Amino acid sequence: xxxxxxxxxxxxxxxxxxxxxxxxxxxxxxxxxxxxxxxxxxxxxxxxxxxxxxxxxxxxxxxxxxxxxxxxxxxxxxxxxxxxxxxxxxxxxxxxxxxxxxxxxxxxxxxxxxxxxxxxxxxxxxxxxxxxxxxxxxxxxxxxxxxxxxxxxxxxxxxxxxxxxxxxxxxxxxxxxxxxxxxxxxxxxxxxxxxxxxxxxxxxxxxxxxxxxxxxxxxxxxxxxxxxxxxxxxxxxxxxxxxxxxxxxxxxxxxxxxxxxxxxxxxxxxxxxxxxxxxxxxxxxxxxxxxxxxxxxxxxxxxxxxxxxxxxxxxxxxxxxxxxxxxxxxxxxxxxxxxxxxxxxxxxxxxxxxxxxxxxxxxxxxxxxxxxxxxxxxxxxxxx
Amino acid sequence: xxxxxxxxxxxxxxxxxxxxxxxxxxxxxxxxxxxxxxxxxxxxxxxxxxxxxxxxxxxxxxxxxxxxxxxxxxxxxxxxxxxxxxxxxxxxxxxxxxxxxxxxxxxxxxxxxxxxxxxxxxxxxxxxxxxxxxxxxxxxxxxxxxxxxxxxxxxxxxxxxxxxxxxxxxxxxxxxxxxxxxxxxxxxxxxxxxxxxxxxxxxxxxxxxxxxxxxxxxxxxxxxxxxxxxxxxxxxxxxxxxxxxxxxxxxxxxxxxxxxxxxxxxxxxxxxxxxxxxxxxxxxxxxxxxxxxxxxxxxxxxxxxxxxxxxxxxxxxxxxxxxxxxxxxxxxxxxxxxxxxxxxxxxxxxxxxxxxxxxxxxxxxxxxxxxxxxxxxxxxxxxxxxxxxxxxxxxxxxxxxxxxxxxxxxxxxxxxxxxxxxxxxxxxxxxxxxxxxxxxxxxxxxxxxxxxxxxxxxxxxxxxxxxxxxxxxxxxxxxxxxxxxxxxxxxxxxxxxxxxxxxxxxxxxxxxxxxxxxxxxxxxxxxxxxxxxxxxxxxxxxxxxxxxxxxxxxxxxxxxxxxxxxxxxxxxxxxxxxxxxxxxxxxxxxxxxxxxxxx
Numbered sequence: 001x002x003x004x005x006x007x008x009x010x011x012x013x014x015x016x017x018x019x020x021x022x023x024x025x026x027x028x029x030x031x032x033x034x035x036x037x038x039x040x041x042x043x044x045x046x047x048x049x050x051x052x053x054x055x056x057x058x059x060x061x062x063x064x065x066x067x068x069x070x071x072x073x074x075x076x077x078x079x080x081x082x083x084x085x086x087x088x089x090x091x092x093x094x095x096x097x098x099x100x101x102x103x104x105x106x107x108x109x110x111x112x113x114x115x116x117x118x119x120x121x122x123x124x125x126x127x128x129x130x131x132x133x134x135x136x137x138x139x140x141x142x143x144x145x146x147x148x149x150x151x152x153x154x155x156x157x158x159x160x161x162x163x164x165x166x167x168x169x170x171x172x173x174x175x176x177x178x179x180x181x182x183x184x185x186x187x188x189x190x191x192x193x194x195x196x197x198x199x200x201x202x203x204x205x206x207x208x209x210x211x212x213x214x215x216x217x218x219x220x221x222x223x224x225x226x227x228x229x230x231x232x233x234x235x236x237x238x239x240x241x242x243x244x245x246x247x248x249x250x251x252x253x254x255x256x257x258x259x260x261x262x263x264x265x266x267x268x269x270x271x272x273x274x275x276x277x278x279x280x281x282x283x284x285x286x287x288x289x290x291x292x293x294x295x296x297x298x299x300x301x302x303x304x305x306x307x308x309x310x311x312x313x314x315x316x317x318x319x320x321x322x323x324x325x326x327x328x329x330x331x332x333x334x335x336x337x338x339x340x341x342x343x344x345x346x347x348x349x350x351x352x353x354x355x356x357x358x359x360x361x362x363x364x365x366x367x368x369x370x371x372x373x374x375x376x377x378x379x380x381x382x383x384x
Numbered sequence: 385x386x387x388x389x390x391x392x393x394x395x396x397x398x399x400x401x402x403x404x405x406x407x408x409x410x411x412x413x414x415x416x417x418x419x420x421x422x423x424x425x426x427x428x429x430x431x432x433x434x435x436x437x438x439x440x441x442x443x444x445x446x447x448x449x450x451x452x453x454x455x456x457x458x459x460x461x462x463x464x465x466x467x468x469x470x471x472x473x474x475x476x477x478x479x480x481x482x483x484x485x486x487x488x489x490x491x492x493x494x495x496x497x498x499x500x501x502x503x504x505x506x507x508x509x510x511x512x513x514x515x516x517x518x519x520x521x522x523x524x525x526x527x528x529x530x531x532x533x534x535x536x537x538x539x540x541x542x543x544x545x546x547x548x549x550x551x552x553x554x555x556x557x558x559x560x561x562x563x564x565x566x567x568x569x570x571x572x573x574x575x576x577x578x579x580x581x582x583x584x585x586x587x588x589x590x591x592x593x594x595x596x597x598x599x600x601x602x603x604x605x606x607x608x609x610x611x612x613x614x615x616x617x618x619x620x621x622x623x624x625x626x627x628x629x630x631x632x633x634x635x636x637x638x639x640x641x642x643x644x645x646x647x648x649x650x651x652x653x654x655x656x657x658x659x660x661x662x663x664x665x666x667x668x669x670x671x672x673x674x675x676x677x678x679x680x681x682x683x684x685x686x687x688x689x690x691x692x693x694x695x696x697x698x699x700x701x702x703x704x705x706x707x708x709x710x711x712x713x714x715x716x717x718x719x720x721x722x723x724x725x726x727x728x729x730x731x732x733x734x735x736x737x738x739x740x741x742x743x744x745x746x747x748x749x750x751x752x753x754x755x756x757x758x759x760x761x762x763x764x765x766x767x768x769x770x771x772x773x774x775x776x777x778x779x780x781x782x783x784x785x786x787x788x789x790x791x792x793x794x795x796x797x798x799x800x801x802x803x804x805x806x807x808x809x810x811x812x813x814x815x816x817x818x819x820x821x822x823x824x825x826x827x828x829x830x831x832x833x834x835x836x837x838x839x840x841x842x843x844x845x846x847x848x849x850x851x852x853x854x855x856x857x858x859x860x861x862x863x864x865x866x867x868x869x870x871x872x873x874x875x876x877x878x879x880x881x882x883x884x885x886x887x888x889x890x891x892x893x894x895x896x897x898x899x900x901x902x903x904x905x906x907x908x909x910x911x912x913x914x915x916x917x918x919x920x921x922x923x924x925x926x927x928x929x930x931x932x933x934x935x936x937x938x939x940x941x942x943x944x945x946x947x948x949x950x951x952x953x954x955x956x957x958x959x960x961x962x963x964x965x966x967x968x969x970x971x972x973x974x975x976x977x978x979x980x981x982x983x
Contacts, residue, residue, distance in 0.1 A: 083611050090606035091597060104614060112590050117606070121614045126606075146636075164633045171633055191644040200575055209641050222568045224575075253652065323570060325578030 004039055007032075013051060017060035022078065024063055026051040031065055031076060045076045048086075053096070057103035058145070062121075064106060066097035073097050073106060075121065087119050101145030101165055109139075116150065118168055127168050133158065135198075137183035141165065142190040147209070149193050151181050160184060160195060162211065172211040178203060182226070187235040192252070194238055196226045199326070204229065204240055206255055215255035219248055227330040232340045239343060241331025247345050263331070263347035268312040275306040276313075277373075318349055337361035342377060452484070461487050660717075663724055670727040674734060 013026035016036060023034045029050050033043040049067040056063055066073045071094040075085035093111030100107060106119045113134040118127040132138055133151035140149050145165055152159040158181040162172040180198040187194065192214065197203040202225030206214040217240070219225075224243035231238055237258075238250045247261040267274055320327040328349035335344045338361035346352050354367045366373040440448040461484065 085608070085610045087608045088604070088606055090604040091600075091602075092606065093593075111593070112586060119608055121610060124608055124610055124613060126608070146640075164636075166633075167629065169630055169633055171637060189644055191641055200572055209637055222565070222572075224568075224571055253648070323574050325575045327571070 007034075007039075010050070011052065013054040015054065015056055017056045018058055019060040022060065024054060024056065026054050026065070031063060033063070033078065043076075043078060043081055045074075045081075047074050048072055055097075055099055057099050058101055059103045062099075062103060064097060064099060066094060066108075068094050068096075071111075073108060073119075075106070085121060089117065098139070100148075101141045105165075105168075107139070129161070129163075131159075133181060135180075135182050137185065138181075140185050140193075142186040143188050144190050147171065147186070147190065149184050149186060151184055151195075153181070160193065160207065160211075162193075162209070172209075174207070174211040176205055176207070177213070177216070178205065183229065185229060185231060187231050187238075187252075188233055189235040192235070194229055194231070196229055196240075199224045199227065199243060201225055202242060204238070204250075206238075217248075217250055217255060217257070219246075219257070220244070224327075224330070227332055228334050230334040230336060232336045233338055234340050236340070237336075239334050239336065239345075241334050241345060241347075243327070243330035245330055245347050247331055247334065247343070249343075261343075261345070263345070265317045266312050266314050270311065274309045274311070274313045276309045277306050277371075320349060335364075337364070337377075456484055456487075459491070461491075660720070663720060667720070667724050667727055670724075670731050674727070674730055 007025060008027045009025045010028050011026060014023070015025075016023050021036055022042065023036050023039070025032050025034070029047045031043075031045040031047060031051065031054065032041055033045075034041050045063075045065075047065045047067060049070045049072065051065045052068040053066040054063060061079055062075050062077050064073055064075045071089040071092070073087040073089075073094070075087070077083040087106060087108065089108055089110060092114060094108055095111050095113065096109040098107050099105070100118070104121045106121065108117045108119065109115075109132060110117065113132050114130075116129040116132045116139070118129065120126075129150060129152075131152045131154045133153040135151060138151040141147070142149075148163045148165050150161045150163065152161055158176045158178045160172075160174055160176055160181075161170055163169065164171050176195050178195060178197040179201050182196055182198040184193055184195045186192070191209050193207045193209070195205045195207060197205075202218050202220055202223070204217045204226060206216075208214050219240075219242065226240055226242050228241040229238065230241075236252050238252070238255075240248045240250070242248070245263040247263075248257050249259050249261075250256060251258045318328075320329050329347075331345050331347050333346045333352070333355050335355045335357055336342070337344070337357045338359050341361060342357075342364075344355045344357070344364055346355055351369045352366050353369065355364065357364050362377045364375045364377070366375070
């Protein structure tokens with residue numbers, strides 16, 4: 001694997017444009033846009049303050065840079081470097097800022113989650129959405145960009161509002177049966193909204209696009225509940241990772257559990273292949289186990305190598321302090337491969353920051369704090 | 385006194401029976417039956433005086449007296465003997481008689497007393513025995529009861545132990561659950577407290593902010609500063625927000641939902657059709673599998689009805705599968721599943737039966753196999769044992785021989801003897817071979833002489849032939865030339881010359897012939913079969929005469945013949961040399977002739 005030279009960045013703000021042509025990085029208060037293939041600097045923009053958040057618009061024409069401390073958002077254009085746009089939230093402050101799917105609206109969440117301001121870059125108009133919920137994932141756009149679901153909380157009750165992204169028309173507003181809504185996610189086909197409760201209660205609710213409750217799923221009571229949720233790309237399955245170190249998969253027809261996967265600390269399954277990274281330096285080795293893998297090979301740098309461990313393998317588990325809130329146990333991230341064949345899960349307190357699949361679905365990249373791991377799946381021969 | 389006398393004897397005379405019985409009694413007074421008999425005898429005696437009176441009569445008084453004296457003496461009574469009052473008189477001396485009777489009475493009283501005592505004792509003992517027996521039985525009963533009770537208690541104890549165990553396990557599980565719940569509560573509590581703290585911090589911040597804002601009053605307005613408005617991403621103009629727009633949005637939403645549902649319904653229908661097909665197929669196959677068995681296993685009527693029902697179901701299922709949407713669809717589906725379940729149950733039972741049969745058969749087979757295999761196994765074992773035995777014997781023999789061999793080296797005499805034997809044997813063999821060899825050699829020598837003679841003869845004949853030829857040629861030549869006169873003299877010279885020349889030639893050849901001859905002679909003279917290089921062997925001659933093939937084919941590897949072969953080998957070269965010589969001779973001859981012709 002070849003690596004380019006090291007470029008400076010701050011705040012881990014480094015994004016490739018959606019069309020894959022440009023790479024934008026933030027260095028303190030500057031925004032650097034490079035060409036992906038040559039890594040030549042194409043544009044250089046200067047913002048008014050240290051950039052806290054940066055994002056590309058969906059059509060790769062604009063980049064927004066948010067400065068939370070100052071409550072400012074600046075939008076830059078790639079086509080017209082002279083074009084500028086500055087949104088000032090004023091004294092109300094800024095907590096998060098994002099693009100709308102059409103790339104022409106910016107949604108700013110104010111401090112204390114007082115409201116969500118929708119700025120239109122086409123009309124300079126402003127809309128407000130009150131009482132957004134301060135949860136881990138309160139806003140989600142459907143994949144086709146038509147609808148936006150927003151979690152709200154008023155009078156100690158959770159609501160979900162569905163907006164049409166075209167003109168921000170409120171389509172549906174309904175109450176959810178959650179105690180404390182923690183997140184929501186649209187299914188890839190845009191017809192079902194999965195809503196889950198906070199970790200104090202295991203509850204996953206499925207609402208259809210028009211606000212009807214389709215089904216409720218609760219695996220158990222009292223113990224800590226849902227940690228992460230993801231849809232399969234075909235919308236057929238919903239994978240729920242919970243604090244009990246299990247992944248449960250629901251099917252879209254009956255919304256009942258069809259299977260569940262365990263993450264035992266001793267791997268004894270004869271079909272599993274466990275790769276252990278052995279480093280030559282006496283540094284902590286990163287043990288990773290991936291679920292549902294038939295065969296895999298890895299590319300790595302020359303300083304460490306992977307060896308296949310004979311079964312059974314005992315994975316070193318660090319028991320987290322149960323007295324602390326949000327303990328580092330359970331399934332923290334899930335990712336389906338693009339064709340839905342594989343599900344990669346991360347259990348426990350391993351230092352894996354992100355899991356993402358290649359769009360072809362045959363390789364997986366794991367990002368750790370200091371390490372990077374690429375896993376290739378060997379595609380089986382099709383007998384048909 | 386007479387009366388007294390008569391009564392006393394009556395009383396005292398008890399008769400033979402009773403005496404014997406009394407004597408019995410006195411002998412062994414402790415025996416109960418004797419006592420009883422004594423009792424009976426006494427009672428008898430008391431009542432049967434009439435019988436007793438037969439003991440003493442008027443006649444046998446002295447005998448009676450003597451007898452009684454004897455008895456008294458035997459009883460140990462030292463009382464005076466009963467005597468007759470006067471000898472020959474029919475009376476008795478009263479004093480000793482009275483004493484005797486008194487003593488007897490005493491004895492009798494004593495015995496009665498002892499009898500009474502014994503009876504008392506016996507009563508007592510029997511009562512105690514009864515008492516003891518009663519006690520015994522009572523205690524036995526008690527023991528049984530207590531044993532039963534004990535077993536019952538054991539049983540109860542066991543059950544209680546079991547209960548304890550179950551309760552303990554329950555307790556453990558409960559404790560675990562309690563622990564788990566406590567953990568949950570703890571984690572929840574920590575979560576709540578964390579959230580509460582967070583919220584508190586937020587409110588604090590809010591308060592701070594609020595206070596700051598209230599103090600500040602300088603409200604920074606929110607504003608957007610855009611250089612120029614952008615167009616919409618899709619290029620269209622933006623629309624006004626109207627109710628129509630809202631309705632259109634609703635419509636859009638419902639359309640998308642509907643399309644999704646339709647798609648899923650389509651896929652489900654396909655799946656359903658597939659599954660139905662599979663079920664039908666399965667059902668058909670199951671029926672097919674079961675039908676040849678069924679007539680043999682169960683009654684035909686049942687099958688027929690079943691099959692009828694099945695066929696009915698099939699028809700109905702077929703109808704439904706054609707896609708009719710009426711209620712019978714669901715009905716048919718249920719019936720289909722029911723029929724499949726039935727068939728499956730039948731198949732399963734059948735399979736179980738077959739399985740059991742197969743296992744039985746397999747057991748039989750295995751037992752048979754065991755028998756067979758054991759037999760063959762044993763045969764094999766026998767064979768192998770025999771083989772092993774044979775091998776062992778062989779090894780032993782070998783070892784013995786080896787030992788003998790080794791042992792001979794130690795025993796010189798026997799070794800020498802053996803060696804002598806061996807050498808003798810070898811010598812014999814060698815002699816034999818030498819003899820053969822000598823014989824063969826002689827034969828060969830003979831042949832060789834014959835052939836050399838023949839060769840000599842041949843040589844001579846050839847010489848003669850050559851001379852003739854030469855003369856003939858000369859004659860011819862001389863006849864041919866016009867200078868016949870001159871030639872004649874010269875021819876004579878030539879002839880003479882020729883002859884002279886030929887002579888030396890002849891001499892040469894003869895000498896040459898002689899040489900071989902001499903060599904042969906020399907070879908003849910030598911008794912040893914030393915390989916002389918000049919021996920023209922018979923084979924050479926044969927070869928020259930083209931009578932035998934090359935000697936390489938006649939190579940012998942036997943013992944006595946290698947010399948011969950070597951001679952043959954050497955002879956070959958000699959033959960060649962000789963032929964070359966011959967040729968040389970001829971050439972000399974011809975040269976000579978040419979010379980003659982030229983001159």
